[in-house]
Ligand SMILES: NC(=O)c1ccc[n+]([C@@H]2O[C@H](COP(=O)([O-])OP(=O)(O)OC[C@H]3O[C@@H](n4cnc5c(N)ncnc54)[C@H](O)[C@@H]3O)[C@@H](O)[C@H]2O)c1
């Protein structure tokens with residue numbers, strides 16, 4: 001199975017995508033590293049702790065738990081864990097292994113970014129979403145009361161170990177939520193992946209190993225390429241936000257509880273596709289194919305009772321708003337998107353209404 005390189009000014013590292021990658025985790029811990037802290041949640045540990053525990057059996061390590069849940073992805077638990085690390089002898093030579101879903105990737109990565117002004121982190125993602133997205137690219141952070149991921153830091157890992165075998169215990173809804181980020185990869189940059197997802201939905205939904213490994217590897221390669229050519233949020237990296245401007249508004253509007261991140265992104269992609277069509281960026285034919293692909297992997301939980309006006313107002317507060325102008329990532333054709341600012345509010349409103357239907 002493949003291994004991909006990420007090369008950024010901050011650091012160069014490998015992403016291994018392989019069944020059994022976790023069993024070889026100890027080999028990725030540098031010899032000179034001090035205390036190893038595995039950061040996870042109790043839920044992840046109950047399902048998959050043995051796998052990493054066995055892999056690290058010969059290497060002294062401690063397991064620390066973060067609370068799970070988007071509403072607990074806050075600064076407080078990060079501070080608590082940092083205190084705990086100091087109490088257990090953590091210092092500048094310590095290393096964090098972030099073992100869990102995207103919440104652990106973000107919080108564990110952020111903890112490593114700020115502990116003693118920065119210690120190395122190895123990302124070992126256990127949800128599909130974290131494997132293809134959250135664990136790659138070095139973005140780490142936590143939420144504020146008033147918005148998602150508003151405190152954070154770029155902190156590239158020293159390695160990312162992606163083991164599709166951990167997905168065996170992932171609940172169906174979480175699995176689908178991760179698939180939406182893979183659909184995103186197909187729409188924005190990978191026409192071959194798009195075609196595969198359209199033709200092989202049964203194998204993908206059944207988590208057949210070959211299908212799973214193929215779609216993970218394609219998505220990881222895409223994200224590694226984008227991040228390598230644009231570590232911070234320049235125009236290229238911005239394409240990864242496809243569906244996210246709308247999606248974040250939906251998550252915020254519903255208090256981060258009603259939709260999983262990937263589900264909100266799926267809805268947001270629908271809105272972006274409608275907007276792309278209404279503003280003349282994408283043909284009706286391609287738009288239909290994209291909407292159909294999202295439908296194939298649905299249904300997205302219903303969006304009943306959500307006000308289009310409220311969502312529009314939220315968009316203006318998204319942190320990707322640059323000087324009051326909302327940037328939208330809009331489809332051009334299958335495998336290509338463009339970043340556009342200054343779209344008429346009337347069209348945005350219409351797109352939201354269409355996506356909500
Ligand atoms: N930093 C980034 O670039 C980036 C990108 C995308 C998303 N994110 C963040 O990721 C977060 C969402 O991540 P997520 O969807 O992975 O959610 P999550 O971390 O909450 O995990 C989802 C659920 O699955 C459980 N779980 C995890 N692995 C499991 C396994 N192998 N078997 C059984 N259960 C398992 C968890 O306990 C949790 O209940 C959001 O906070 C989002 O902002 C960050």
Ligand SMILES: [Zn+2]
Nearest residue numbers: 133181261265
């Ligand atoms: Zn996302």
